[in-house]
Amino acid sequence: MRLRFLTALFLGAALQAYCQQTTITAPASTKDPRAIFDAARPFYEFSDPSLKPWHLKATYQLFNEKGEPGEQGTYEYWWASPKIYRSTWTRAGSIHTDWHTSDDKHAYFETGSGFSLFEYKIQSALFHPLPDPADMDPAKTRLDRQEVKLGNVKFPCIMPVPIMPQHGQLQVVPLGLFPTYCFNPTIPALQVHDSFGTIGEYLDSIVKVQGRYLPKDIRFMEGTRKILSANVETIEGISSNDPVFTPIPAAISPKVEKVPLAAGITVGMLIKKQVPVYPQDTKDARVSGTVVLQATIGREGKIHDLHIVQAPWPSLAASALVAVSNWEYKPYSLNGEPVEVETTINVIYALSR
Numbered sequence: 219m220r221l222r223f224l225t226a227l228f229l230g231a232a233l234q235a236y237c238q239q240t241t242i243t244a245p246a247s248t249k250d251p252r253a254i255f256d257a258a259r260p261f262y263e264f265s266d267p268s269l270k271p272w273h274l275k276a277t278y279q280l281f282n283e284k285g286e287p288g289e290q291g292t293y294e295y296w297w298a299s300p301k302i303y304r305s306t307w308t309r310a311g312s313i314h315t316d317w318h319t320s321d322d323k324h325a326y327f328e329t330g331s332g333f334s335l336f337e338y339k340i341q342s343a344l345f346h347p348l349p350d351p352a353d354m355d356p357a358k359t360r361l362d363r364q365e366v367k368l369g370n371v372k373f374p375c376i377m378p379v380p381i382m383p384q385h386g387q388l389q390v391v392p393l394g395l396f397p398t399y400c401f402n403p404t405i406p407a408l409q410v411h412d413s414f415g416t417i418g419e420y421l422d423s424i425v426k427v428q429g430r431y432l433p434k435d436i437r438f439m440e441g442t443r444k445i446l447s448a449n450v451e452t453i454e455g456i457s458s459n460d461p462v463f464t465p466i467p468a469a470i471s472p473k474v475e476k477v478p479l480a481a482g483i484t485v486g487m488l489i490k491k492q493v494p495v496y497p498q499d500t501k502d503a504r505v506s507g508t509v510v511l512q513a514t515i516g517r518e519g520k521i522h523d524l525h526i527v528q529a530p531w532p533s534l535a536a537s538a539l540v541a542v543s544n545w546e547y548k549p550y551s552l553n554g555e556p557v558e559v560e561t562t563i564n565v566i567y568a569l570s571r
């Protein structure tokens with residue numbers, strides 16, 4: 219009952235934050251959860267060859283562990299075709315740029331101290347906010363749909379639930395126990411994505427760009443604490459021959475993009491570790507166990523991508539995700555060249571006697 223209350227409370231707060239910025243008039247009519255995702259996907263196909271070249275610029279604000287404003291930065295994206303595009307993150311003293319060119323090659327340039335996980339997640343929040351269809355295989359995943367009501371508005375919220383062996387399977391799963399997606403009640407646009415009931419991704423001020431939905435305001439929250447807020451300032455058409463698509467002379471074209479490494483190896487590479495906080499509600503419930511995360515470590519040693527694979531409790535998943543997102547590693551080299559690393563990270567929570 220406590221878990222149901224906590225997850226429902228989070229989703230209610232998430233939707234309350236959304237409603238403070240947007241006026242909604244009617245609930246969604248589609249009841250089939252898969253149909254909702256199917257209806258939304260065409261509006262997030264930002265690699266469609268029919269799109270015309272365009273450029274986006276967003277500014278963002280980072281917040282410290284107390285929720286106070288910290289550093290500021292910019293994110294820019296240029297697109298000419300499914301093969302030709304560029305992304306650039308800029309913050310005081312740091313730059314990271316990725317170029318994808320017509321010959322199917324990738325080049326990058328980076329300098330400075332690097333960027334945080336949530337800075338990199340701006341890109342996925344803008345262009346790829348929906349779950350991968352492969353992760354929603356009906357043979358492996360069921361979709362639980364609930365309407366979360368706030369005032370007179372009903373938000374359709376969908377939670378993909380892994381189909382587990384019958385032994386020990388949860389037949390009734392509280393909304394928010396697994397990553398949950400809440401859609402705009404009038405259009406097939408995603409508005410709220412929460413990870414295990416605590417990490418929230420809010421997509422507001424939805425506009426249409428060449429027939430696709432794009433949020434102009436993005437916020438990442440841990441409960442009520444701000445992590446990052448971003449605002450799209452520029453959306454404009456450009457020429458496919460714009461020189462921004464040509465890698466600068468200092469750019470590096472890696473021979474190897476990414477290598478898998480065992481968790482035991484990456485433990486020895488860890489040089490900066492933020493100790494996860496053991497949430498009080500989890501201690502009170504006497505819950506312990508291991509949170510398993512899938513991570514991509516960048517060439518500079520920072521976390522570029524991070525996903526929860528398994529967790530014994532939502533707040534433990536959130537605690538591990540927030541802490542590990544700040545970990546730093548010794549860069550890994552292959553044949554003298556730094557490469558990205560894909561690995562598993564285990565965070566253990568043990569109750570003291």
